[in-house]
Every structure is written in C-alpha cells, then in structure tokens.
Amino acid sequence: MSQSLHRRTVLKCLVAAAASTAFGCHDDEPPVEDGRAYFPQSVASGDPRALSVVLWTRAVDPERPDADIAVTLVVARDEAFEHRVLEETGLLASAAHDHTLQVKVTRLEPRTRYYYRFIVEKDGQRLGSPVGRTRTAPAYDAKTPVRFALANCQDFRGRYYNSWHRLLQLDEDLDFVLFIGDYIYESDSSAVPSPDPARVVRFSDPGSALPRDLGGGQGELVAQSLSNYRDLYRTYRSDPFLQRVHERYPFIVVWDDHEFSDDCWGAHATYTNGRTEEFQPERRRNSELAFFEYMPLDTDAGAGVIDPEELPRYPDTRIWRDFVFGKHLRLFVTDYRTYRPDHLIPEDAYPATVAMDAAVLASLGLTGAFAADAFAYVNIDEFPAQRAVLRGAYVQLAVGAGLTAEAASTRAEALVKGNLALAYANPVLQAAAQPGAGPIDPTGKPRGLAFVHMGKQELFSSIGARYVVIKDTFDVYAAWRYSTSDGAAQLAFGKDQEAWLLGQLREGVSPQTWKVMVSSVSMTSMLWDLRAKPDVEPPTVRNRYYFDVDQWDGFPDKRSSLLSALGGLTNGHALVVAGDIHAAFASVEQGVPCLTAPAISSTAVQEEAGEAVEAAGFPPGSAVYRYVVTEQADTFREGNPGIAFVDTNAHGFTVVEVGPEEVKAAYHLIPSSEVDVDYGSRPGDLAASFSRSDFRVRPGGTIDEA
Known part of the structure; x- marks a missing residue:
C-alpha cells in the first residue's frame, strides 16, 4: 500500500543523495555573517566512520526563543566552503528537542577532513554558526596509525576547563576525542560555592528538580525532569574551551553514572543508601533523552536528521557500539551502567547479617x-x-x-x-x-x-x-x-551486550591489529594493603581493602572472565581504556594493559579519599590517613604490582596512538589544586603548569616508560 513520505524520510533521502555531489562556488550568494548568538552551544561532530559522521548544533532565535527555527547545513572540503559536498536547507531545530539538531551525513570519503556550519536566515541576512572541523575514519584496510584523546569527568561547578584549554593549545592531530563518561554532573551549585558566576549551575525550573540531603544541614538539587537535564548540557556546553574542542574534533561519547545519577545501576539511584526506594525509570528516561539531544551519536541511524525520540530509551536503551579505524584499531564502546546489577553489598544491609x-x-x-x-x-x-x-x-x-x-x-x-x-x-x-x-x-x-x-x-x-x-x-x-547466580550477580554488561562483545572478539570477526575495549569505569585494581602496617591502629583495620567497588573491583569474577577473553581472543593485542576514578593509571591486569585517564576537572581521588578517611575517624597525621591519602599512589602500587604508572592528584587527559607494533600513551597532567585557577588569558602559565608522562604498550601485555 502506498503512503505519502514523512518529511523526515524526505530529508534523509536528500541528505544521502547530496553528500555525493560536489557543489561549485556560489559567488552571487549573500555572505554569511557572524551568527554565534543564534548558536549558543556552537557546533559539534561525532561518531566518525569511514563514510559518515554525525553533525550537531543548537539553534535559537534570541528574539523568539520558544519558536522552531529553520537551519541550513553546509559541508565542504575547505574552510572557505568553496568545495562543498552538501548543502541542505529546511532543516528544523525544534523547540520540542531544545532546539538541538543532529544530521548524519553519509557517502563521504575515508580519512578526509571536512568543514561544516549551520546557517539561519533572518531579515535578509545569512547568519552562520562557528565553523566546525571534523574527520572521517580511515578506510578498513588503511595502515595508518590512529590517534585520539581520552577524556572524562568534567565537573563544571566552580572549576575551569584548563585541561581542554591545554589540548587546544597543543593542537594535536587527532582522529577523534573519546569521552568516556560524566560529561555532566547531575547536581546544581547549591553545595559547591563558586567565586565566578560564570561557573555556576542553576535549574530554570528548580521545582521539578529532586532535593538531595547531604547531611550536616547541607543540601543540593539534582536533575530529575527533562528540563533539568537540558539545563545541565546547555550550561556545560557554554564553556568556550569545550566548545572549541567540539568544533575542532569529532567526539565518540559514552555515559557513566552522572549523566543520570551518581553510582547508579540501571534506573536505580543510590543517594539515600537504602533508606528509601530509588527506582526512578522516568528520571532515567529524561536523562537519556537529553543525552541523545546533545550528543552527536550514531546508533545505526540512517542518513539525514536523527530524531532523539526515535532512539530506544530505558529499559530498551542501546548505546554500545563499535568503530573500525583502518587496519589497526577496532574500538568497542561498552555501556557499564544501563544493564548492571546492584552492588553486591546492599547499602542498607544490617552489618550482623x-x-x-x-x-x-x-x-x-x-x-x-x-x-x-x-x-x-x-x-x-x-x-x-x-x-x-x-x-x-x-x-x-x-x-x-x-x-x-x-x-x-x-x-x-x-x-x-x-x-x-x-x-x-x-x-x-x-x-x-x-x-x-x-x-x-x-x-x-x-x-x-x-x-x-x-x-x-x-x-x-x-x-x-x-x-x-x-x-x-x-x-x-x-x-x-x-x-x-550463574554469573548474573556480576553481569555488568547484561547478556546481549556481553554476547555481542565476545562474539566480535572471536577470531576472524575483527581482523584489526588492536582490539580496544572502552569502559567508563576502570579495570585497574585499586587496593590498600594495610596488613603489614604495625603503626595502623586499631589492629582490626589491618586488612586489604578495595577502594571502590562501584567499579570493576566490585565484580571481580566477571572482571577476570572478561580480561581472560580479551587476552585470549586477541593474540595479545587487547587494551582497555577507562576513566571515572579521577586519577591516572597505567597497569597490566591479567596480562591485559589498561589505561585510565585522569578527570578533566572533577575532584581528584586523593582529595575524595581524604574526606572519606577523615569522616571515618582517621585524621591527618594518623597512620591510616598517611597510607591511604598522603602516600596513596605508593599504597596503590604496593597493593597492585601490575601498576606501571599512577597519579591520584592531577587532572588532564591522555593522548593515545595506535600503530601496528605498539600503542603509545601520553598523560598530560596538571595538579588538581589548579582547577580553580582561570588560565584562559594566560596560555604561557598554563603550559608551564602541565607535565607529560609517556608509555608504550606492547603486544602480550607490557607497559614501559617511553
């Protein structure tokens, strides 16, 4: 039976066809004026593949902020837009989706740099967004090395994005930025005072937010409604350095917990530690829709406009996906949060049980x-x-x-x-x-x-x-x-995702040299071994401790089986990249190299541990405080001999280069104490504040200093 074509279907067809067309110069068209005011969150690109990429913007008419706005997308091979490969008019930045717009452009050329911008027409003027730059992935058989930046955890409240500023300053030649979780934090600034009003998070509809009691008479609001989560993305994406990184590089993004709720599992929050029921499926779906609106994400979408409403949400979410970058890199982006079971020890457990x-x-x-x-x-x-x-x-x-x-x-x-x-x-x-x-x-x-x-x-x-x-x-x-439980108690990826991952790893399915598993949480085992510390009092404290079992240490048997599969199915060419813990690690776990990137700006783990240890009754000066806070890096090394590098008191990012013989990793670090220093107009001082540590990952599971 014939049907009239849906407008979205027509647009998808037009974009797919236009992408293969070369447009000549348009000398007679009106010039494009600066229209940044219409694009307050600038532009971004994401999920680059050999023949496609997703382009994103948010377009708002300042005089009619509640109205839909028509947008034109132009893509070219050059920054002057003389050699165009796509020009599509009539795209709609809809108020229903917070004026965001995503377009998947297909039929592109592999490993090719493209420039793009969005244009609105107003009173006879053509007003353009900032020009974005993106690059497609190498062809499947290309033998070129692949370079990417690994980043995560960018708390905005009262903090400056010096790490993003430094990445821009270095002007690295990257294929993409891999952002592996905590793009936003779900809280407002109630509990985080900021001396800079530009680094504050407020909800436009605070009545729809969820009050959270932090104890001691202190509280905050956490996102609950769709409006709240949109406020967070708009605010975070207002940062000029983050905008410029998005303008310069395509991103591959996966969420961790704070895109929904701290230490979450599925649609369960953990704020009250079991005092109340915190199963919040509607809140989870709100968080996911805002994520889909603001992240340029390719979840097997066809060419053209991507409608976030069409993407499955909890409990049917699927954001795990894989990417091929030439002959040497197969990237498996996994989702640790959506399908995982509860933490093994209930927060409300009676200790005597x-x-x-x-x-x-x-x-x-x-x-x-x-x-x-x-x-x-x-x-x-x-x-x-x-x-x-x-x-x-x-x-x-x-x-x-x-x-x-x-x-x-x-x-x-x-x-x-x-x-x-x-x-x-x-x-x-x-x-x-x-x-x-x-x-x-x-x-x-x-x-x-x-x-x-x-x-x-x-x-x-x-x-x-x-x-x-x-x-x-x-x-x-x-x-x-x-x-x-037949493994169910630790099935972090869920049955379908784990079956997909293991199936893709099997011999012959993935011929690329290196198989890189992306995990939002760290695979590096973080242990405090106080057993042989005679100065630790009381003696009952002299144990080995996992610092954080919200991460893979909390599922030790599943972690072990996955590492065995990674090592056994890849001929020694496996690597895990991770984040979340707000520290830099390079370690070998069961023969598999694991790289954990530091946080962009979130509280360093050494500081977090200090607060927890003091709250437990071990003040600075006590032996416990010395071992697990002051000497934390040394204690982690003692507890896990597989650690080749650790820094628990720095922010930054990691640049990874994947080649045929080895993987190179460069950790760019700035002391965490610098997070409240605005280096925006002091590039020389910024560069002097950063250090760099280089490592080589070799087949068979070795990490050496470069």
Whole structure:
C-alpha cells in the first residue's frame, strides 16, 4: 500500500543523495555573517566512520526563543566552503528537542577532513554558526596509525576547563576525542560555592528538580525532569574551551553514572543508601533523552536528521557500539551502567547479617579459613533478651539516619533475627550493658561470613558497600554469589551486550591489529594493603581493602572472565581504556594493559579519599590517613604490582596512538589544586603548569616508560 513520505524520510533521502555531489562556488550568494548568538552551544561532530559522521548544533532565535527555527547545513572540503559536498536547507531545530539538531551525513570519503556550519536566515541576512572541523575514519584496510584523546569527568561547578584549554593549545592531530563518561554532573551549585558566576549551575525550573540531603544541614538539587537535564548540557556546553574542542574534533561519547545519577545501576539511584526506594525509570528516561539531544551519536541511524525520540530509551536503551579505524584499531564502546546489577553489598544491609553460614563455607572447603572467634555467629532468636537490645539499638540508629520510628521498628523486626555475627552484635550488647543481655560467648558457636566482615559498620552507608570494602572476605562472597547466580550477580554488561562483545572478539570477526575495549569505569585494581602496617591502629583495620567497588573491583569474577577473553581472543593485542576514578593509571591486569585517564576537572581521588578517611575517624597525621591519602599512589602500587604508572592528584587527559607494533600513551597532567585557577588569558602559565608522562604498550601485555 502506498503512503505519502514523512518529511523526515524526505530529508534523509536528500541528505544521502547530496553528500555525493560536489557543489561549485556560489559567488552571487549573500555572505554569511557572524551568527554565534543564534548558536549558543556552537557546533559539534561525532561518531566518525569511514563514510559518515554525525553533525550537531543548537539553534535559537534570541528574539523568539520558544519558536522552531529553520537551519541550513553546509559541508565542504575547505574552510572557505568553496568545495562543498552538501548543502541542505529546511532543516528544523525544534523547540520540542531544545532546539538541538543532529544530521548524519553519509557517502563521504575515508580519512578526509571536512568543514561544516549551520546557517539561519533572518531579515535578509545569512547568519552562520562557528565553523566546525571534523574527520572521517580511515578506510578498513588503511595502515595508518590512529590517534585520539581520552577524556572524562568534567565537573563544571566552580572549576575551569584548563585541561581542554591545554589540548587546544597543543593542537594535536587527532582522529577523534573519546569521552568516556560524566560529561555532566547531575547536581546544581547549591553545595559547591563558586567565586565566578560564570561557573555556576542553576535549574530554570528548580521545582521539578529532586532535593538531595547531604547531611550536616547541607543540601543540593539534582536533575530529575527533562528540563533539568537540558539545563545541565546547555550550561556545560557554554564553556568556550569545550566548545572549541567540539568544533575542532569529532567526539565518540559514552555515559557513566552522572549523566543520570551518581553510582547508579540501571534506573536505580543510590543517594539515600537504602533508606528509601530509588527506582526512578522516568528520571532515567529524561536523562537519556537529553543525552541523545546533545550528543552527536550514531546508533545505526540512517542518513539525514536523527530524531532523539526515535532512539530506544530505558529499559530498551542501546548505546554500545563499535568503530573500525583502518587496519589497526577496532574500538568497542561498552555501556557499564544501563544493564548492571546492584552492588553486591546492599547499602542498607544490617552489618550482623550472616551472608554465608557454616554449611555454605563447609561446602566450599573454607571452614578452616574462618575458624577464628571473629567469625562466630548465633541464631539470635535463641537469645530473646539480646535480640531485644539489638533491635532497640537498630531503631535508635535508623531514626538517627532519618527513618521514622515506625519504619525503623519494621526494619528492625525484619533484619534483627536469625543468624547474626557476634563481631557486630557483641560490641553493641557490651555498650548497652543491659542486665541479662550481655555479650554472647563465641566458644562452640558456628562460623560464618557476615557483612561486618566485609567492612560494613553502619546501617545506611556507602562505606563497606560501595567503597572501602575488605578485599579478602568480599572476594569469597562475590565468588559465591557469582557461582550460585550463574554469573548474573556480576553481569555488568547484561547478556546481549556481553554476547555481542565476545562474539566480535572471536577470531576472524575483527581482523584489526588492536582490539580496544572502552569502559567508563576502570579495570585497574585499586587496593590498600594495610596488613603489614604495625603503626595502623586499631589492629582490626589491618586488612586489604578495595577502594571502590562501584567499579570493576566490585565484580571481580566477571572482571577476570572478561580480561581472560580479551587476552585470549586477541593474540595479545587487547587494551582497555577507562576513566571515572579521577586519577591516572597505567597497569597490566591479567596480562591485559589498561589505561585510565585522569578527570578533566572533577575532584581528584586523593582529595575524595581524604574526606572519606577523615569522616571515618582517621585524621591527618594518623597512620591510616598517611597510607591511604598522603602516600596513596605508593599504597596503590604496593597493593597492585601490575601498576606501571599512577597519579591520584592531577587532572588532564591522555593522548593515545595506535600503530601496528605498539600503542603509545601520553598523560598530560596538571595538579588538581589548579582547577580553580582561570588560565584562559594566560596560555604561557598554563603550559608551564602541565607535565607529560609517556608509555608504550606492547603486544602480550607490557607497559614501559617511553
């Protein structure tokens, strides 16, 4: 049955056809005047392939900011636009999509530089956007090296983008910029004072935002509505240096957590650490739509205008994709956040709850490993007096954490029962000093593994759940959960994405020399080993700790299986590139080289660790503070001998060059203390503030200083 063509379909056909046409000079056409006021977020390009690229802008009429606006796109081989390959009129920057416009241009030439701009016509004038520059990928059989910048985590609030300024200053010859998460942060500036009003984030509709209690009488607003998320992208993209980087290089982008919500999994936020239910699918979909509106993304779209509304959103999202850059690079861009399960230790877990009882440990042959009294537990229902004291203590703690007395009582009845670890229960009973309800003798009691043995000390906390988890006990629990769930407890990529990745890695499917897996979170294992530190007090703190199990350390068995596949299916030519942790790492994990780029501007991990350690009661000057903050880099090296390079107190980016024999990585770093210094008009001082460290990644899994 015949149908009239949809306008969008017509535009797609026109663009596809026009892209193969050479346009001559247009000496008689009116000149293009400076129209930057109509393009407040400038232009951008993304997802370059050998024959296509996606071009983006946001066009707004300052006199009619709520109206749709017609736009012309011009693409040429030269900056003067004399040798045009496309000129398409009648494109619409729609108010329904915050005036954003994306066009996929096809039938281009491989490894070719193109210039582009968008034009609006107003009162007889032709007003143009800034001129963007982009480049297509090399042909599949091209033997040329490929160079890209690796970047992530660009908090805008009260911070300057000195890292982007430096990249522009270097004028690197790059094929693309790979941005691997936290393009925005979902919060406004309520809790982050800024001396510069230009570095402030405010929501135009604060009533539609979500209030977040930060404790201590402090709070902030976090994005919830579509309007809120759009405000964030508009604000971040207002930065002149970020605009210029987008104008100069195509981007390949994937999200991490802050594009939706800190430490998220699927559509679940983690702000309240289990005090409330935080399943927020509508908020998740809002965040994704804004991302699709502002990121030039090619998710197998046909030629022409890309409608963000047509892209599947949660729970059907798919942004994982791959790219071929010549003969030597196959890039697999993965999505760690959308399909992953919950963190293995619940933030609201009762520390005394026995996760693995004596029977489970015996079945695994681990009885001897947990024979000490510290692992003793009892069925607290057999000790009603002690159970009553523990429930009372739970209620008191839960109310102090913000629960109502009724909700706290309900939780106490549900959790303070059955098998409970004496390592947590006895100190509570000792402190309560209730007659007839004292501590319970561990002699002769069964042994098991409880959440307290993994570092969980508080009822509602990320510490002992997402951060600062005792490695050796956590690994036992994680392996058991992995085996008893057929891997589902650690299936970070979900079944479909993992099957796609492994299928593409298999021999013959990807003939490119190097297979590079893009992960928004780091594969480098970050350990604090305090076992042999006699000055660490109290002695119970002398353990090995995973610093951050929101990252791959939190899924150790799945991480191991993926690394094995990467190493085994690539003939030693695998590489993982990552971000998120706000530190620079180069390490070899299970024979696979892993490069983690520092943050563009977000709080360095050394500073974040300092705040956490002080909050836990270990002030500067204590041994714990010295090892895990002051000497953090050395402690990470001791905990993970595979680390070849680490800097936990710097911002910057990494430039990666992939060639036939090796991969080169250059870390460009500026001290994190410089993030609040505006070097915009001081390029010489900026250059002097940066350092550079170079490394070579060789087949078979070695990283050497260059």
